[in-house]
Amino acid sequence: MVRVMIADDHPMMREGIANTLVAHGAFDIVARASDGRDAVALYDSTRPDVALIDLQMPDMDGLEAIREIRSRHPDARLIVLSTYSGDARIAAALKAGARTYMMKHVHGAELAATVREVHEGWHVLPPTMRQEIAAQYTGSPPSCRELDVLRLASVGKSNREIAALLSISEATVKAHMSTLLMKLGAADRAHAVALASKRGFIDL
Structure with a gap:
């Protein structure tokens, strides 16, 4: 038993x-x-x-x-x-x-x-x-900071708003997003959000 x-x-x-x-x-x-x-x-x-x-x-x-x-x-x-x-x-x-x-x-x-x-x-x-x-799984997973950027993007925040909320520059936000697109194999920001949610990196 x-x-x-x-x-x-x-x-x-x-x-x-x-x-x-x-x-x-x-x-x-x-x-x-x-x-x-x-x-x-x-x-x-x-x-x-x-x-x-x-x-x-x-x-x-x-x-x-x-x-x-x-x-x-x-x-x-x-x-x-x-x-x-x-x-x-x-x-x-x-x-x-x-x-x-x-x-x-x-x-x-x-x-x-x-x-x-x-x-x-x-x-x-x-x-x-x-x-x-x-x-x-195609390579290195997104970092914690990259996922912070993506979570804010998923609720409609602009690069400027994300930069202010995370106390980083807009250029850094763009760099994180570019890296995310590459790591996730995403075509754009919306696609990255969808893929990250499906794979369990973020919850929508």
């Missing part, structure tokens, strides 16, 4: 995941968390074999929860289960300490099999995720 914790801020999603696992094998749902802070506390108290954690949760997001759980329990076996794809999100989750990253629309049998594999100690990344990283 694999003891499982599910952390997701949507009650129907939590129950759906629980029902799917129970229907596909010997799984005991020992805890259900509604936010990241709750997930950390429940992990401490129940010590599940495997935890399924959503990224987008209130109070403390999934990445923070994963980092906190792993800092307290280095052997924790954690799976990100998300509605969002994108190579930057996948990489961030794995770096934080997740064993794998799965989409919520995954088939029940695949989800159950992955939970078992992670329970056995494997690091598992579905082929679709490996393909996404390989297809979209």
Whole structure:
């Protein structure tokens, strides 16, 4: 029997995941968390074999929860289960300490099999995720400052406004934007925003 914790801020999603696992094998749902802070506390108290954690949760997001759980329990076996794809999100989750990253629309049998594999100690990344990283990662990722520029551009700020907000020159803003276009393979500013959002570098 694999003891499982599910952390997701949507009650129907939590129950759906629980029902799917129970229907596909010997799984005991020992805890259900509604936010990241709750997930950390429940992990401490129940010590599940495997935890399924959503990224987008209130109070403390999934990445923070994963980092906190792993800092307290280095052997924790954690799976990100998300509605969002994108190579930057996948990489961030794995770096934080997740064993794998799965989409919520995954088939029940695949989800159950992955939970078992992670329970056995494997690091598992579905082929679709490996393909996404390989297809979209073309070089150095955008720097933090470049992403600051892009976030402001995404809400309609001009180069002059971005320069003032970040205390840099307009020439520097233009240089950052040019570098972003190259790194993302984008045709223009709007295309860069769209690609960065799709890949998980920024949230719109």
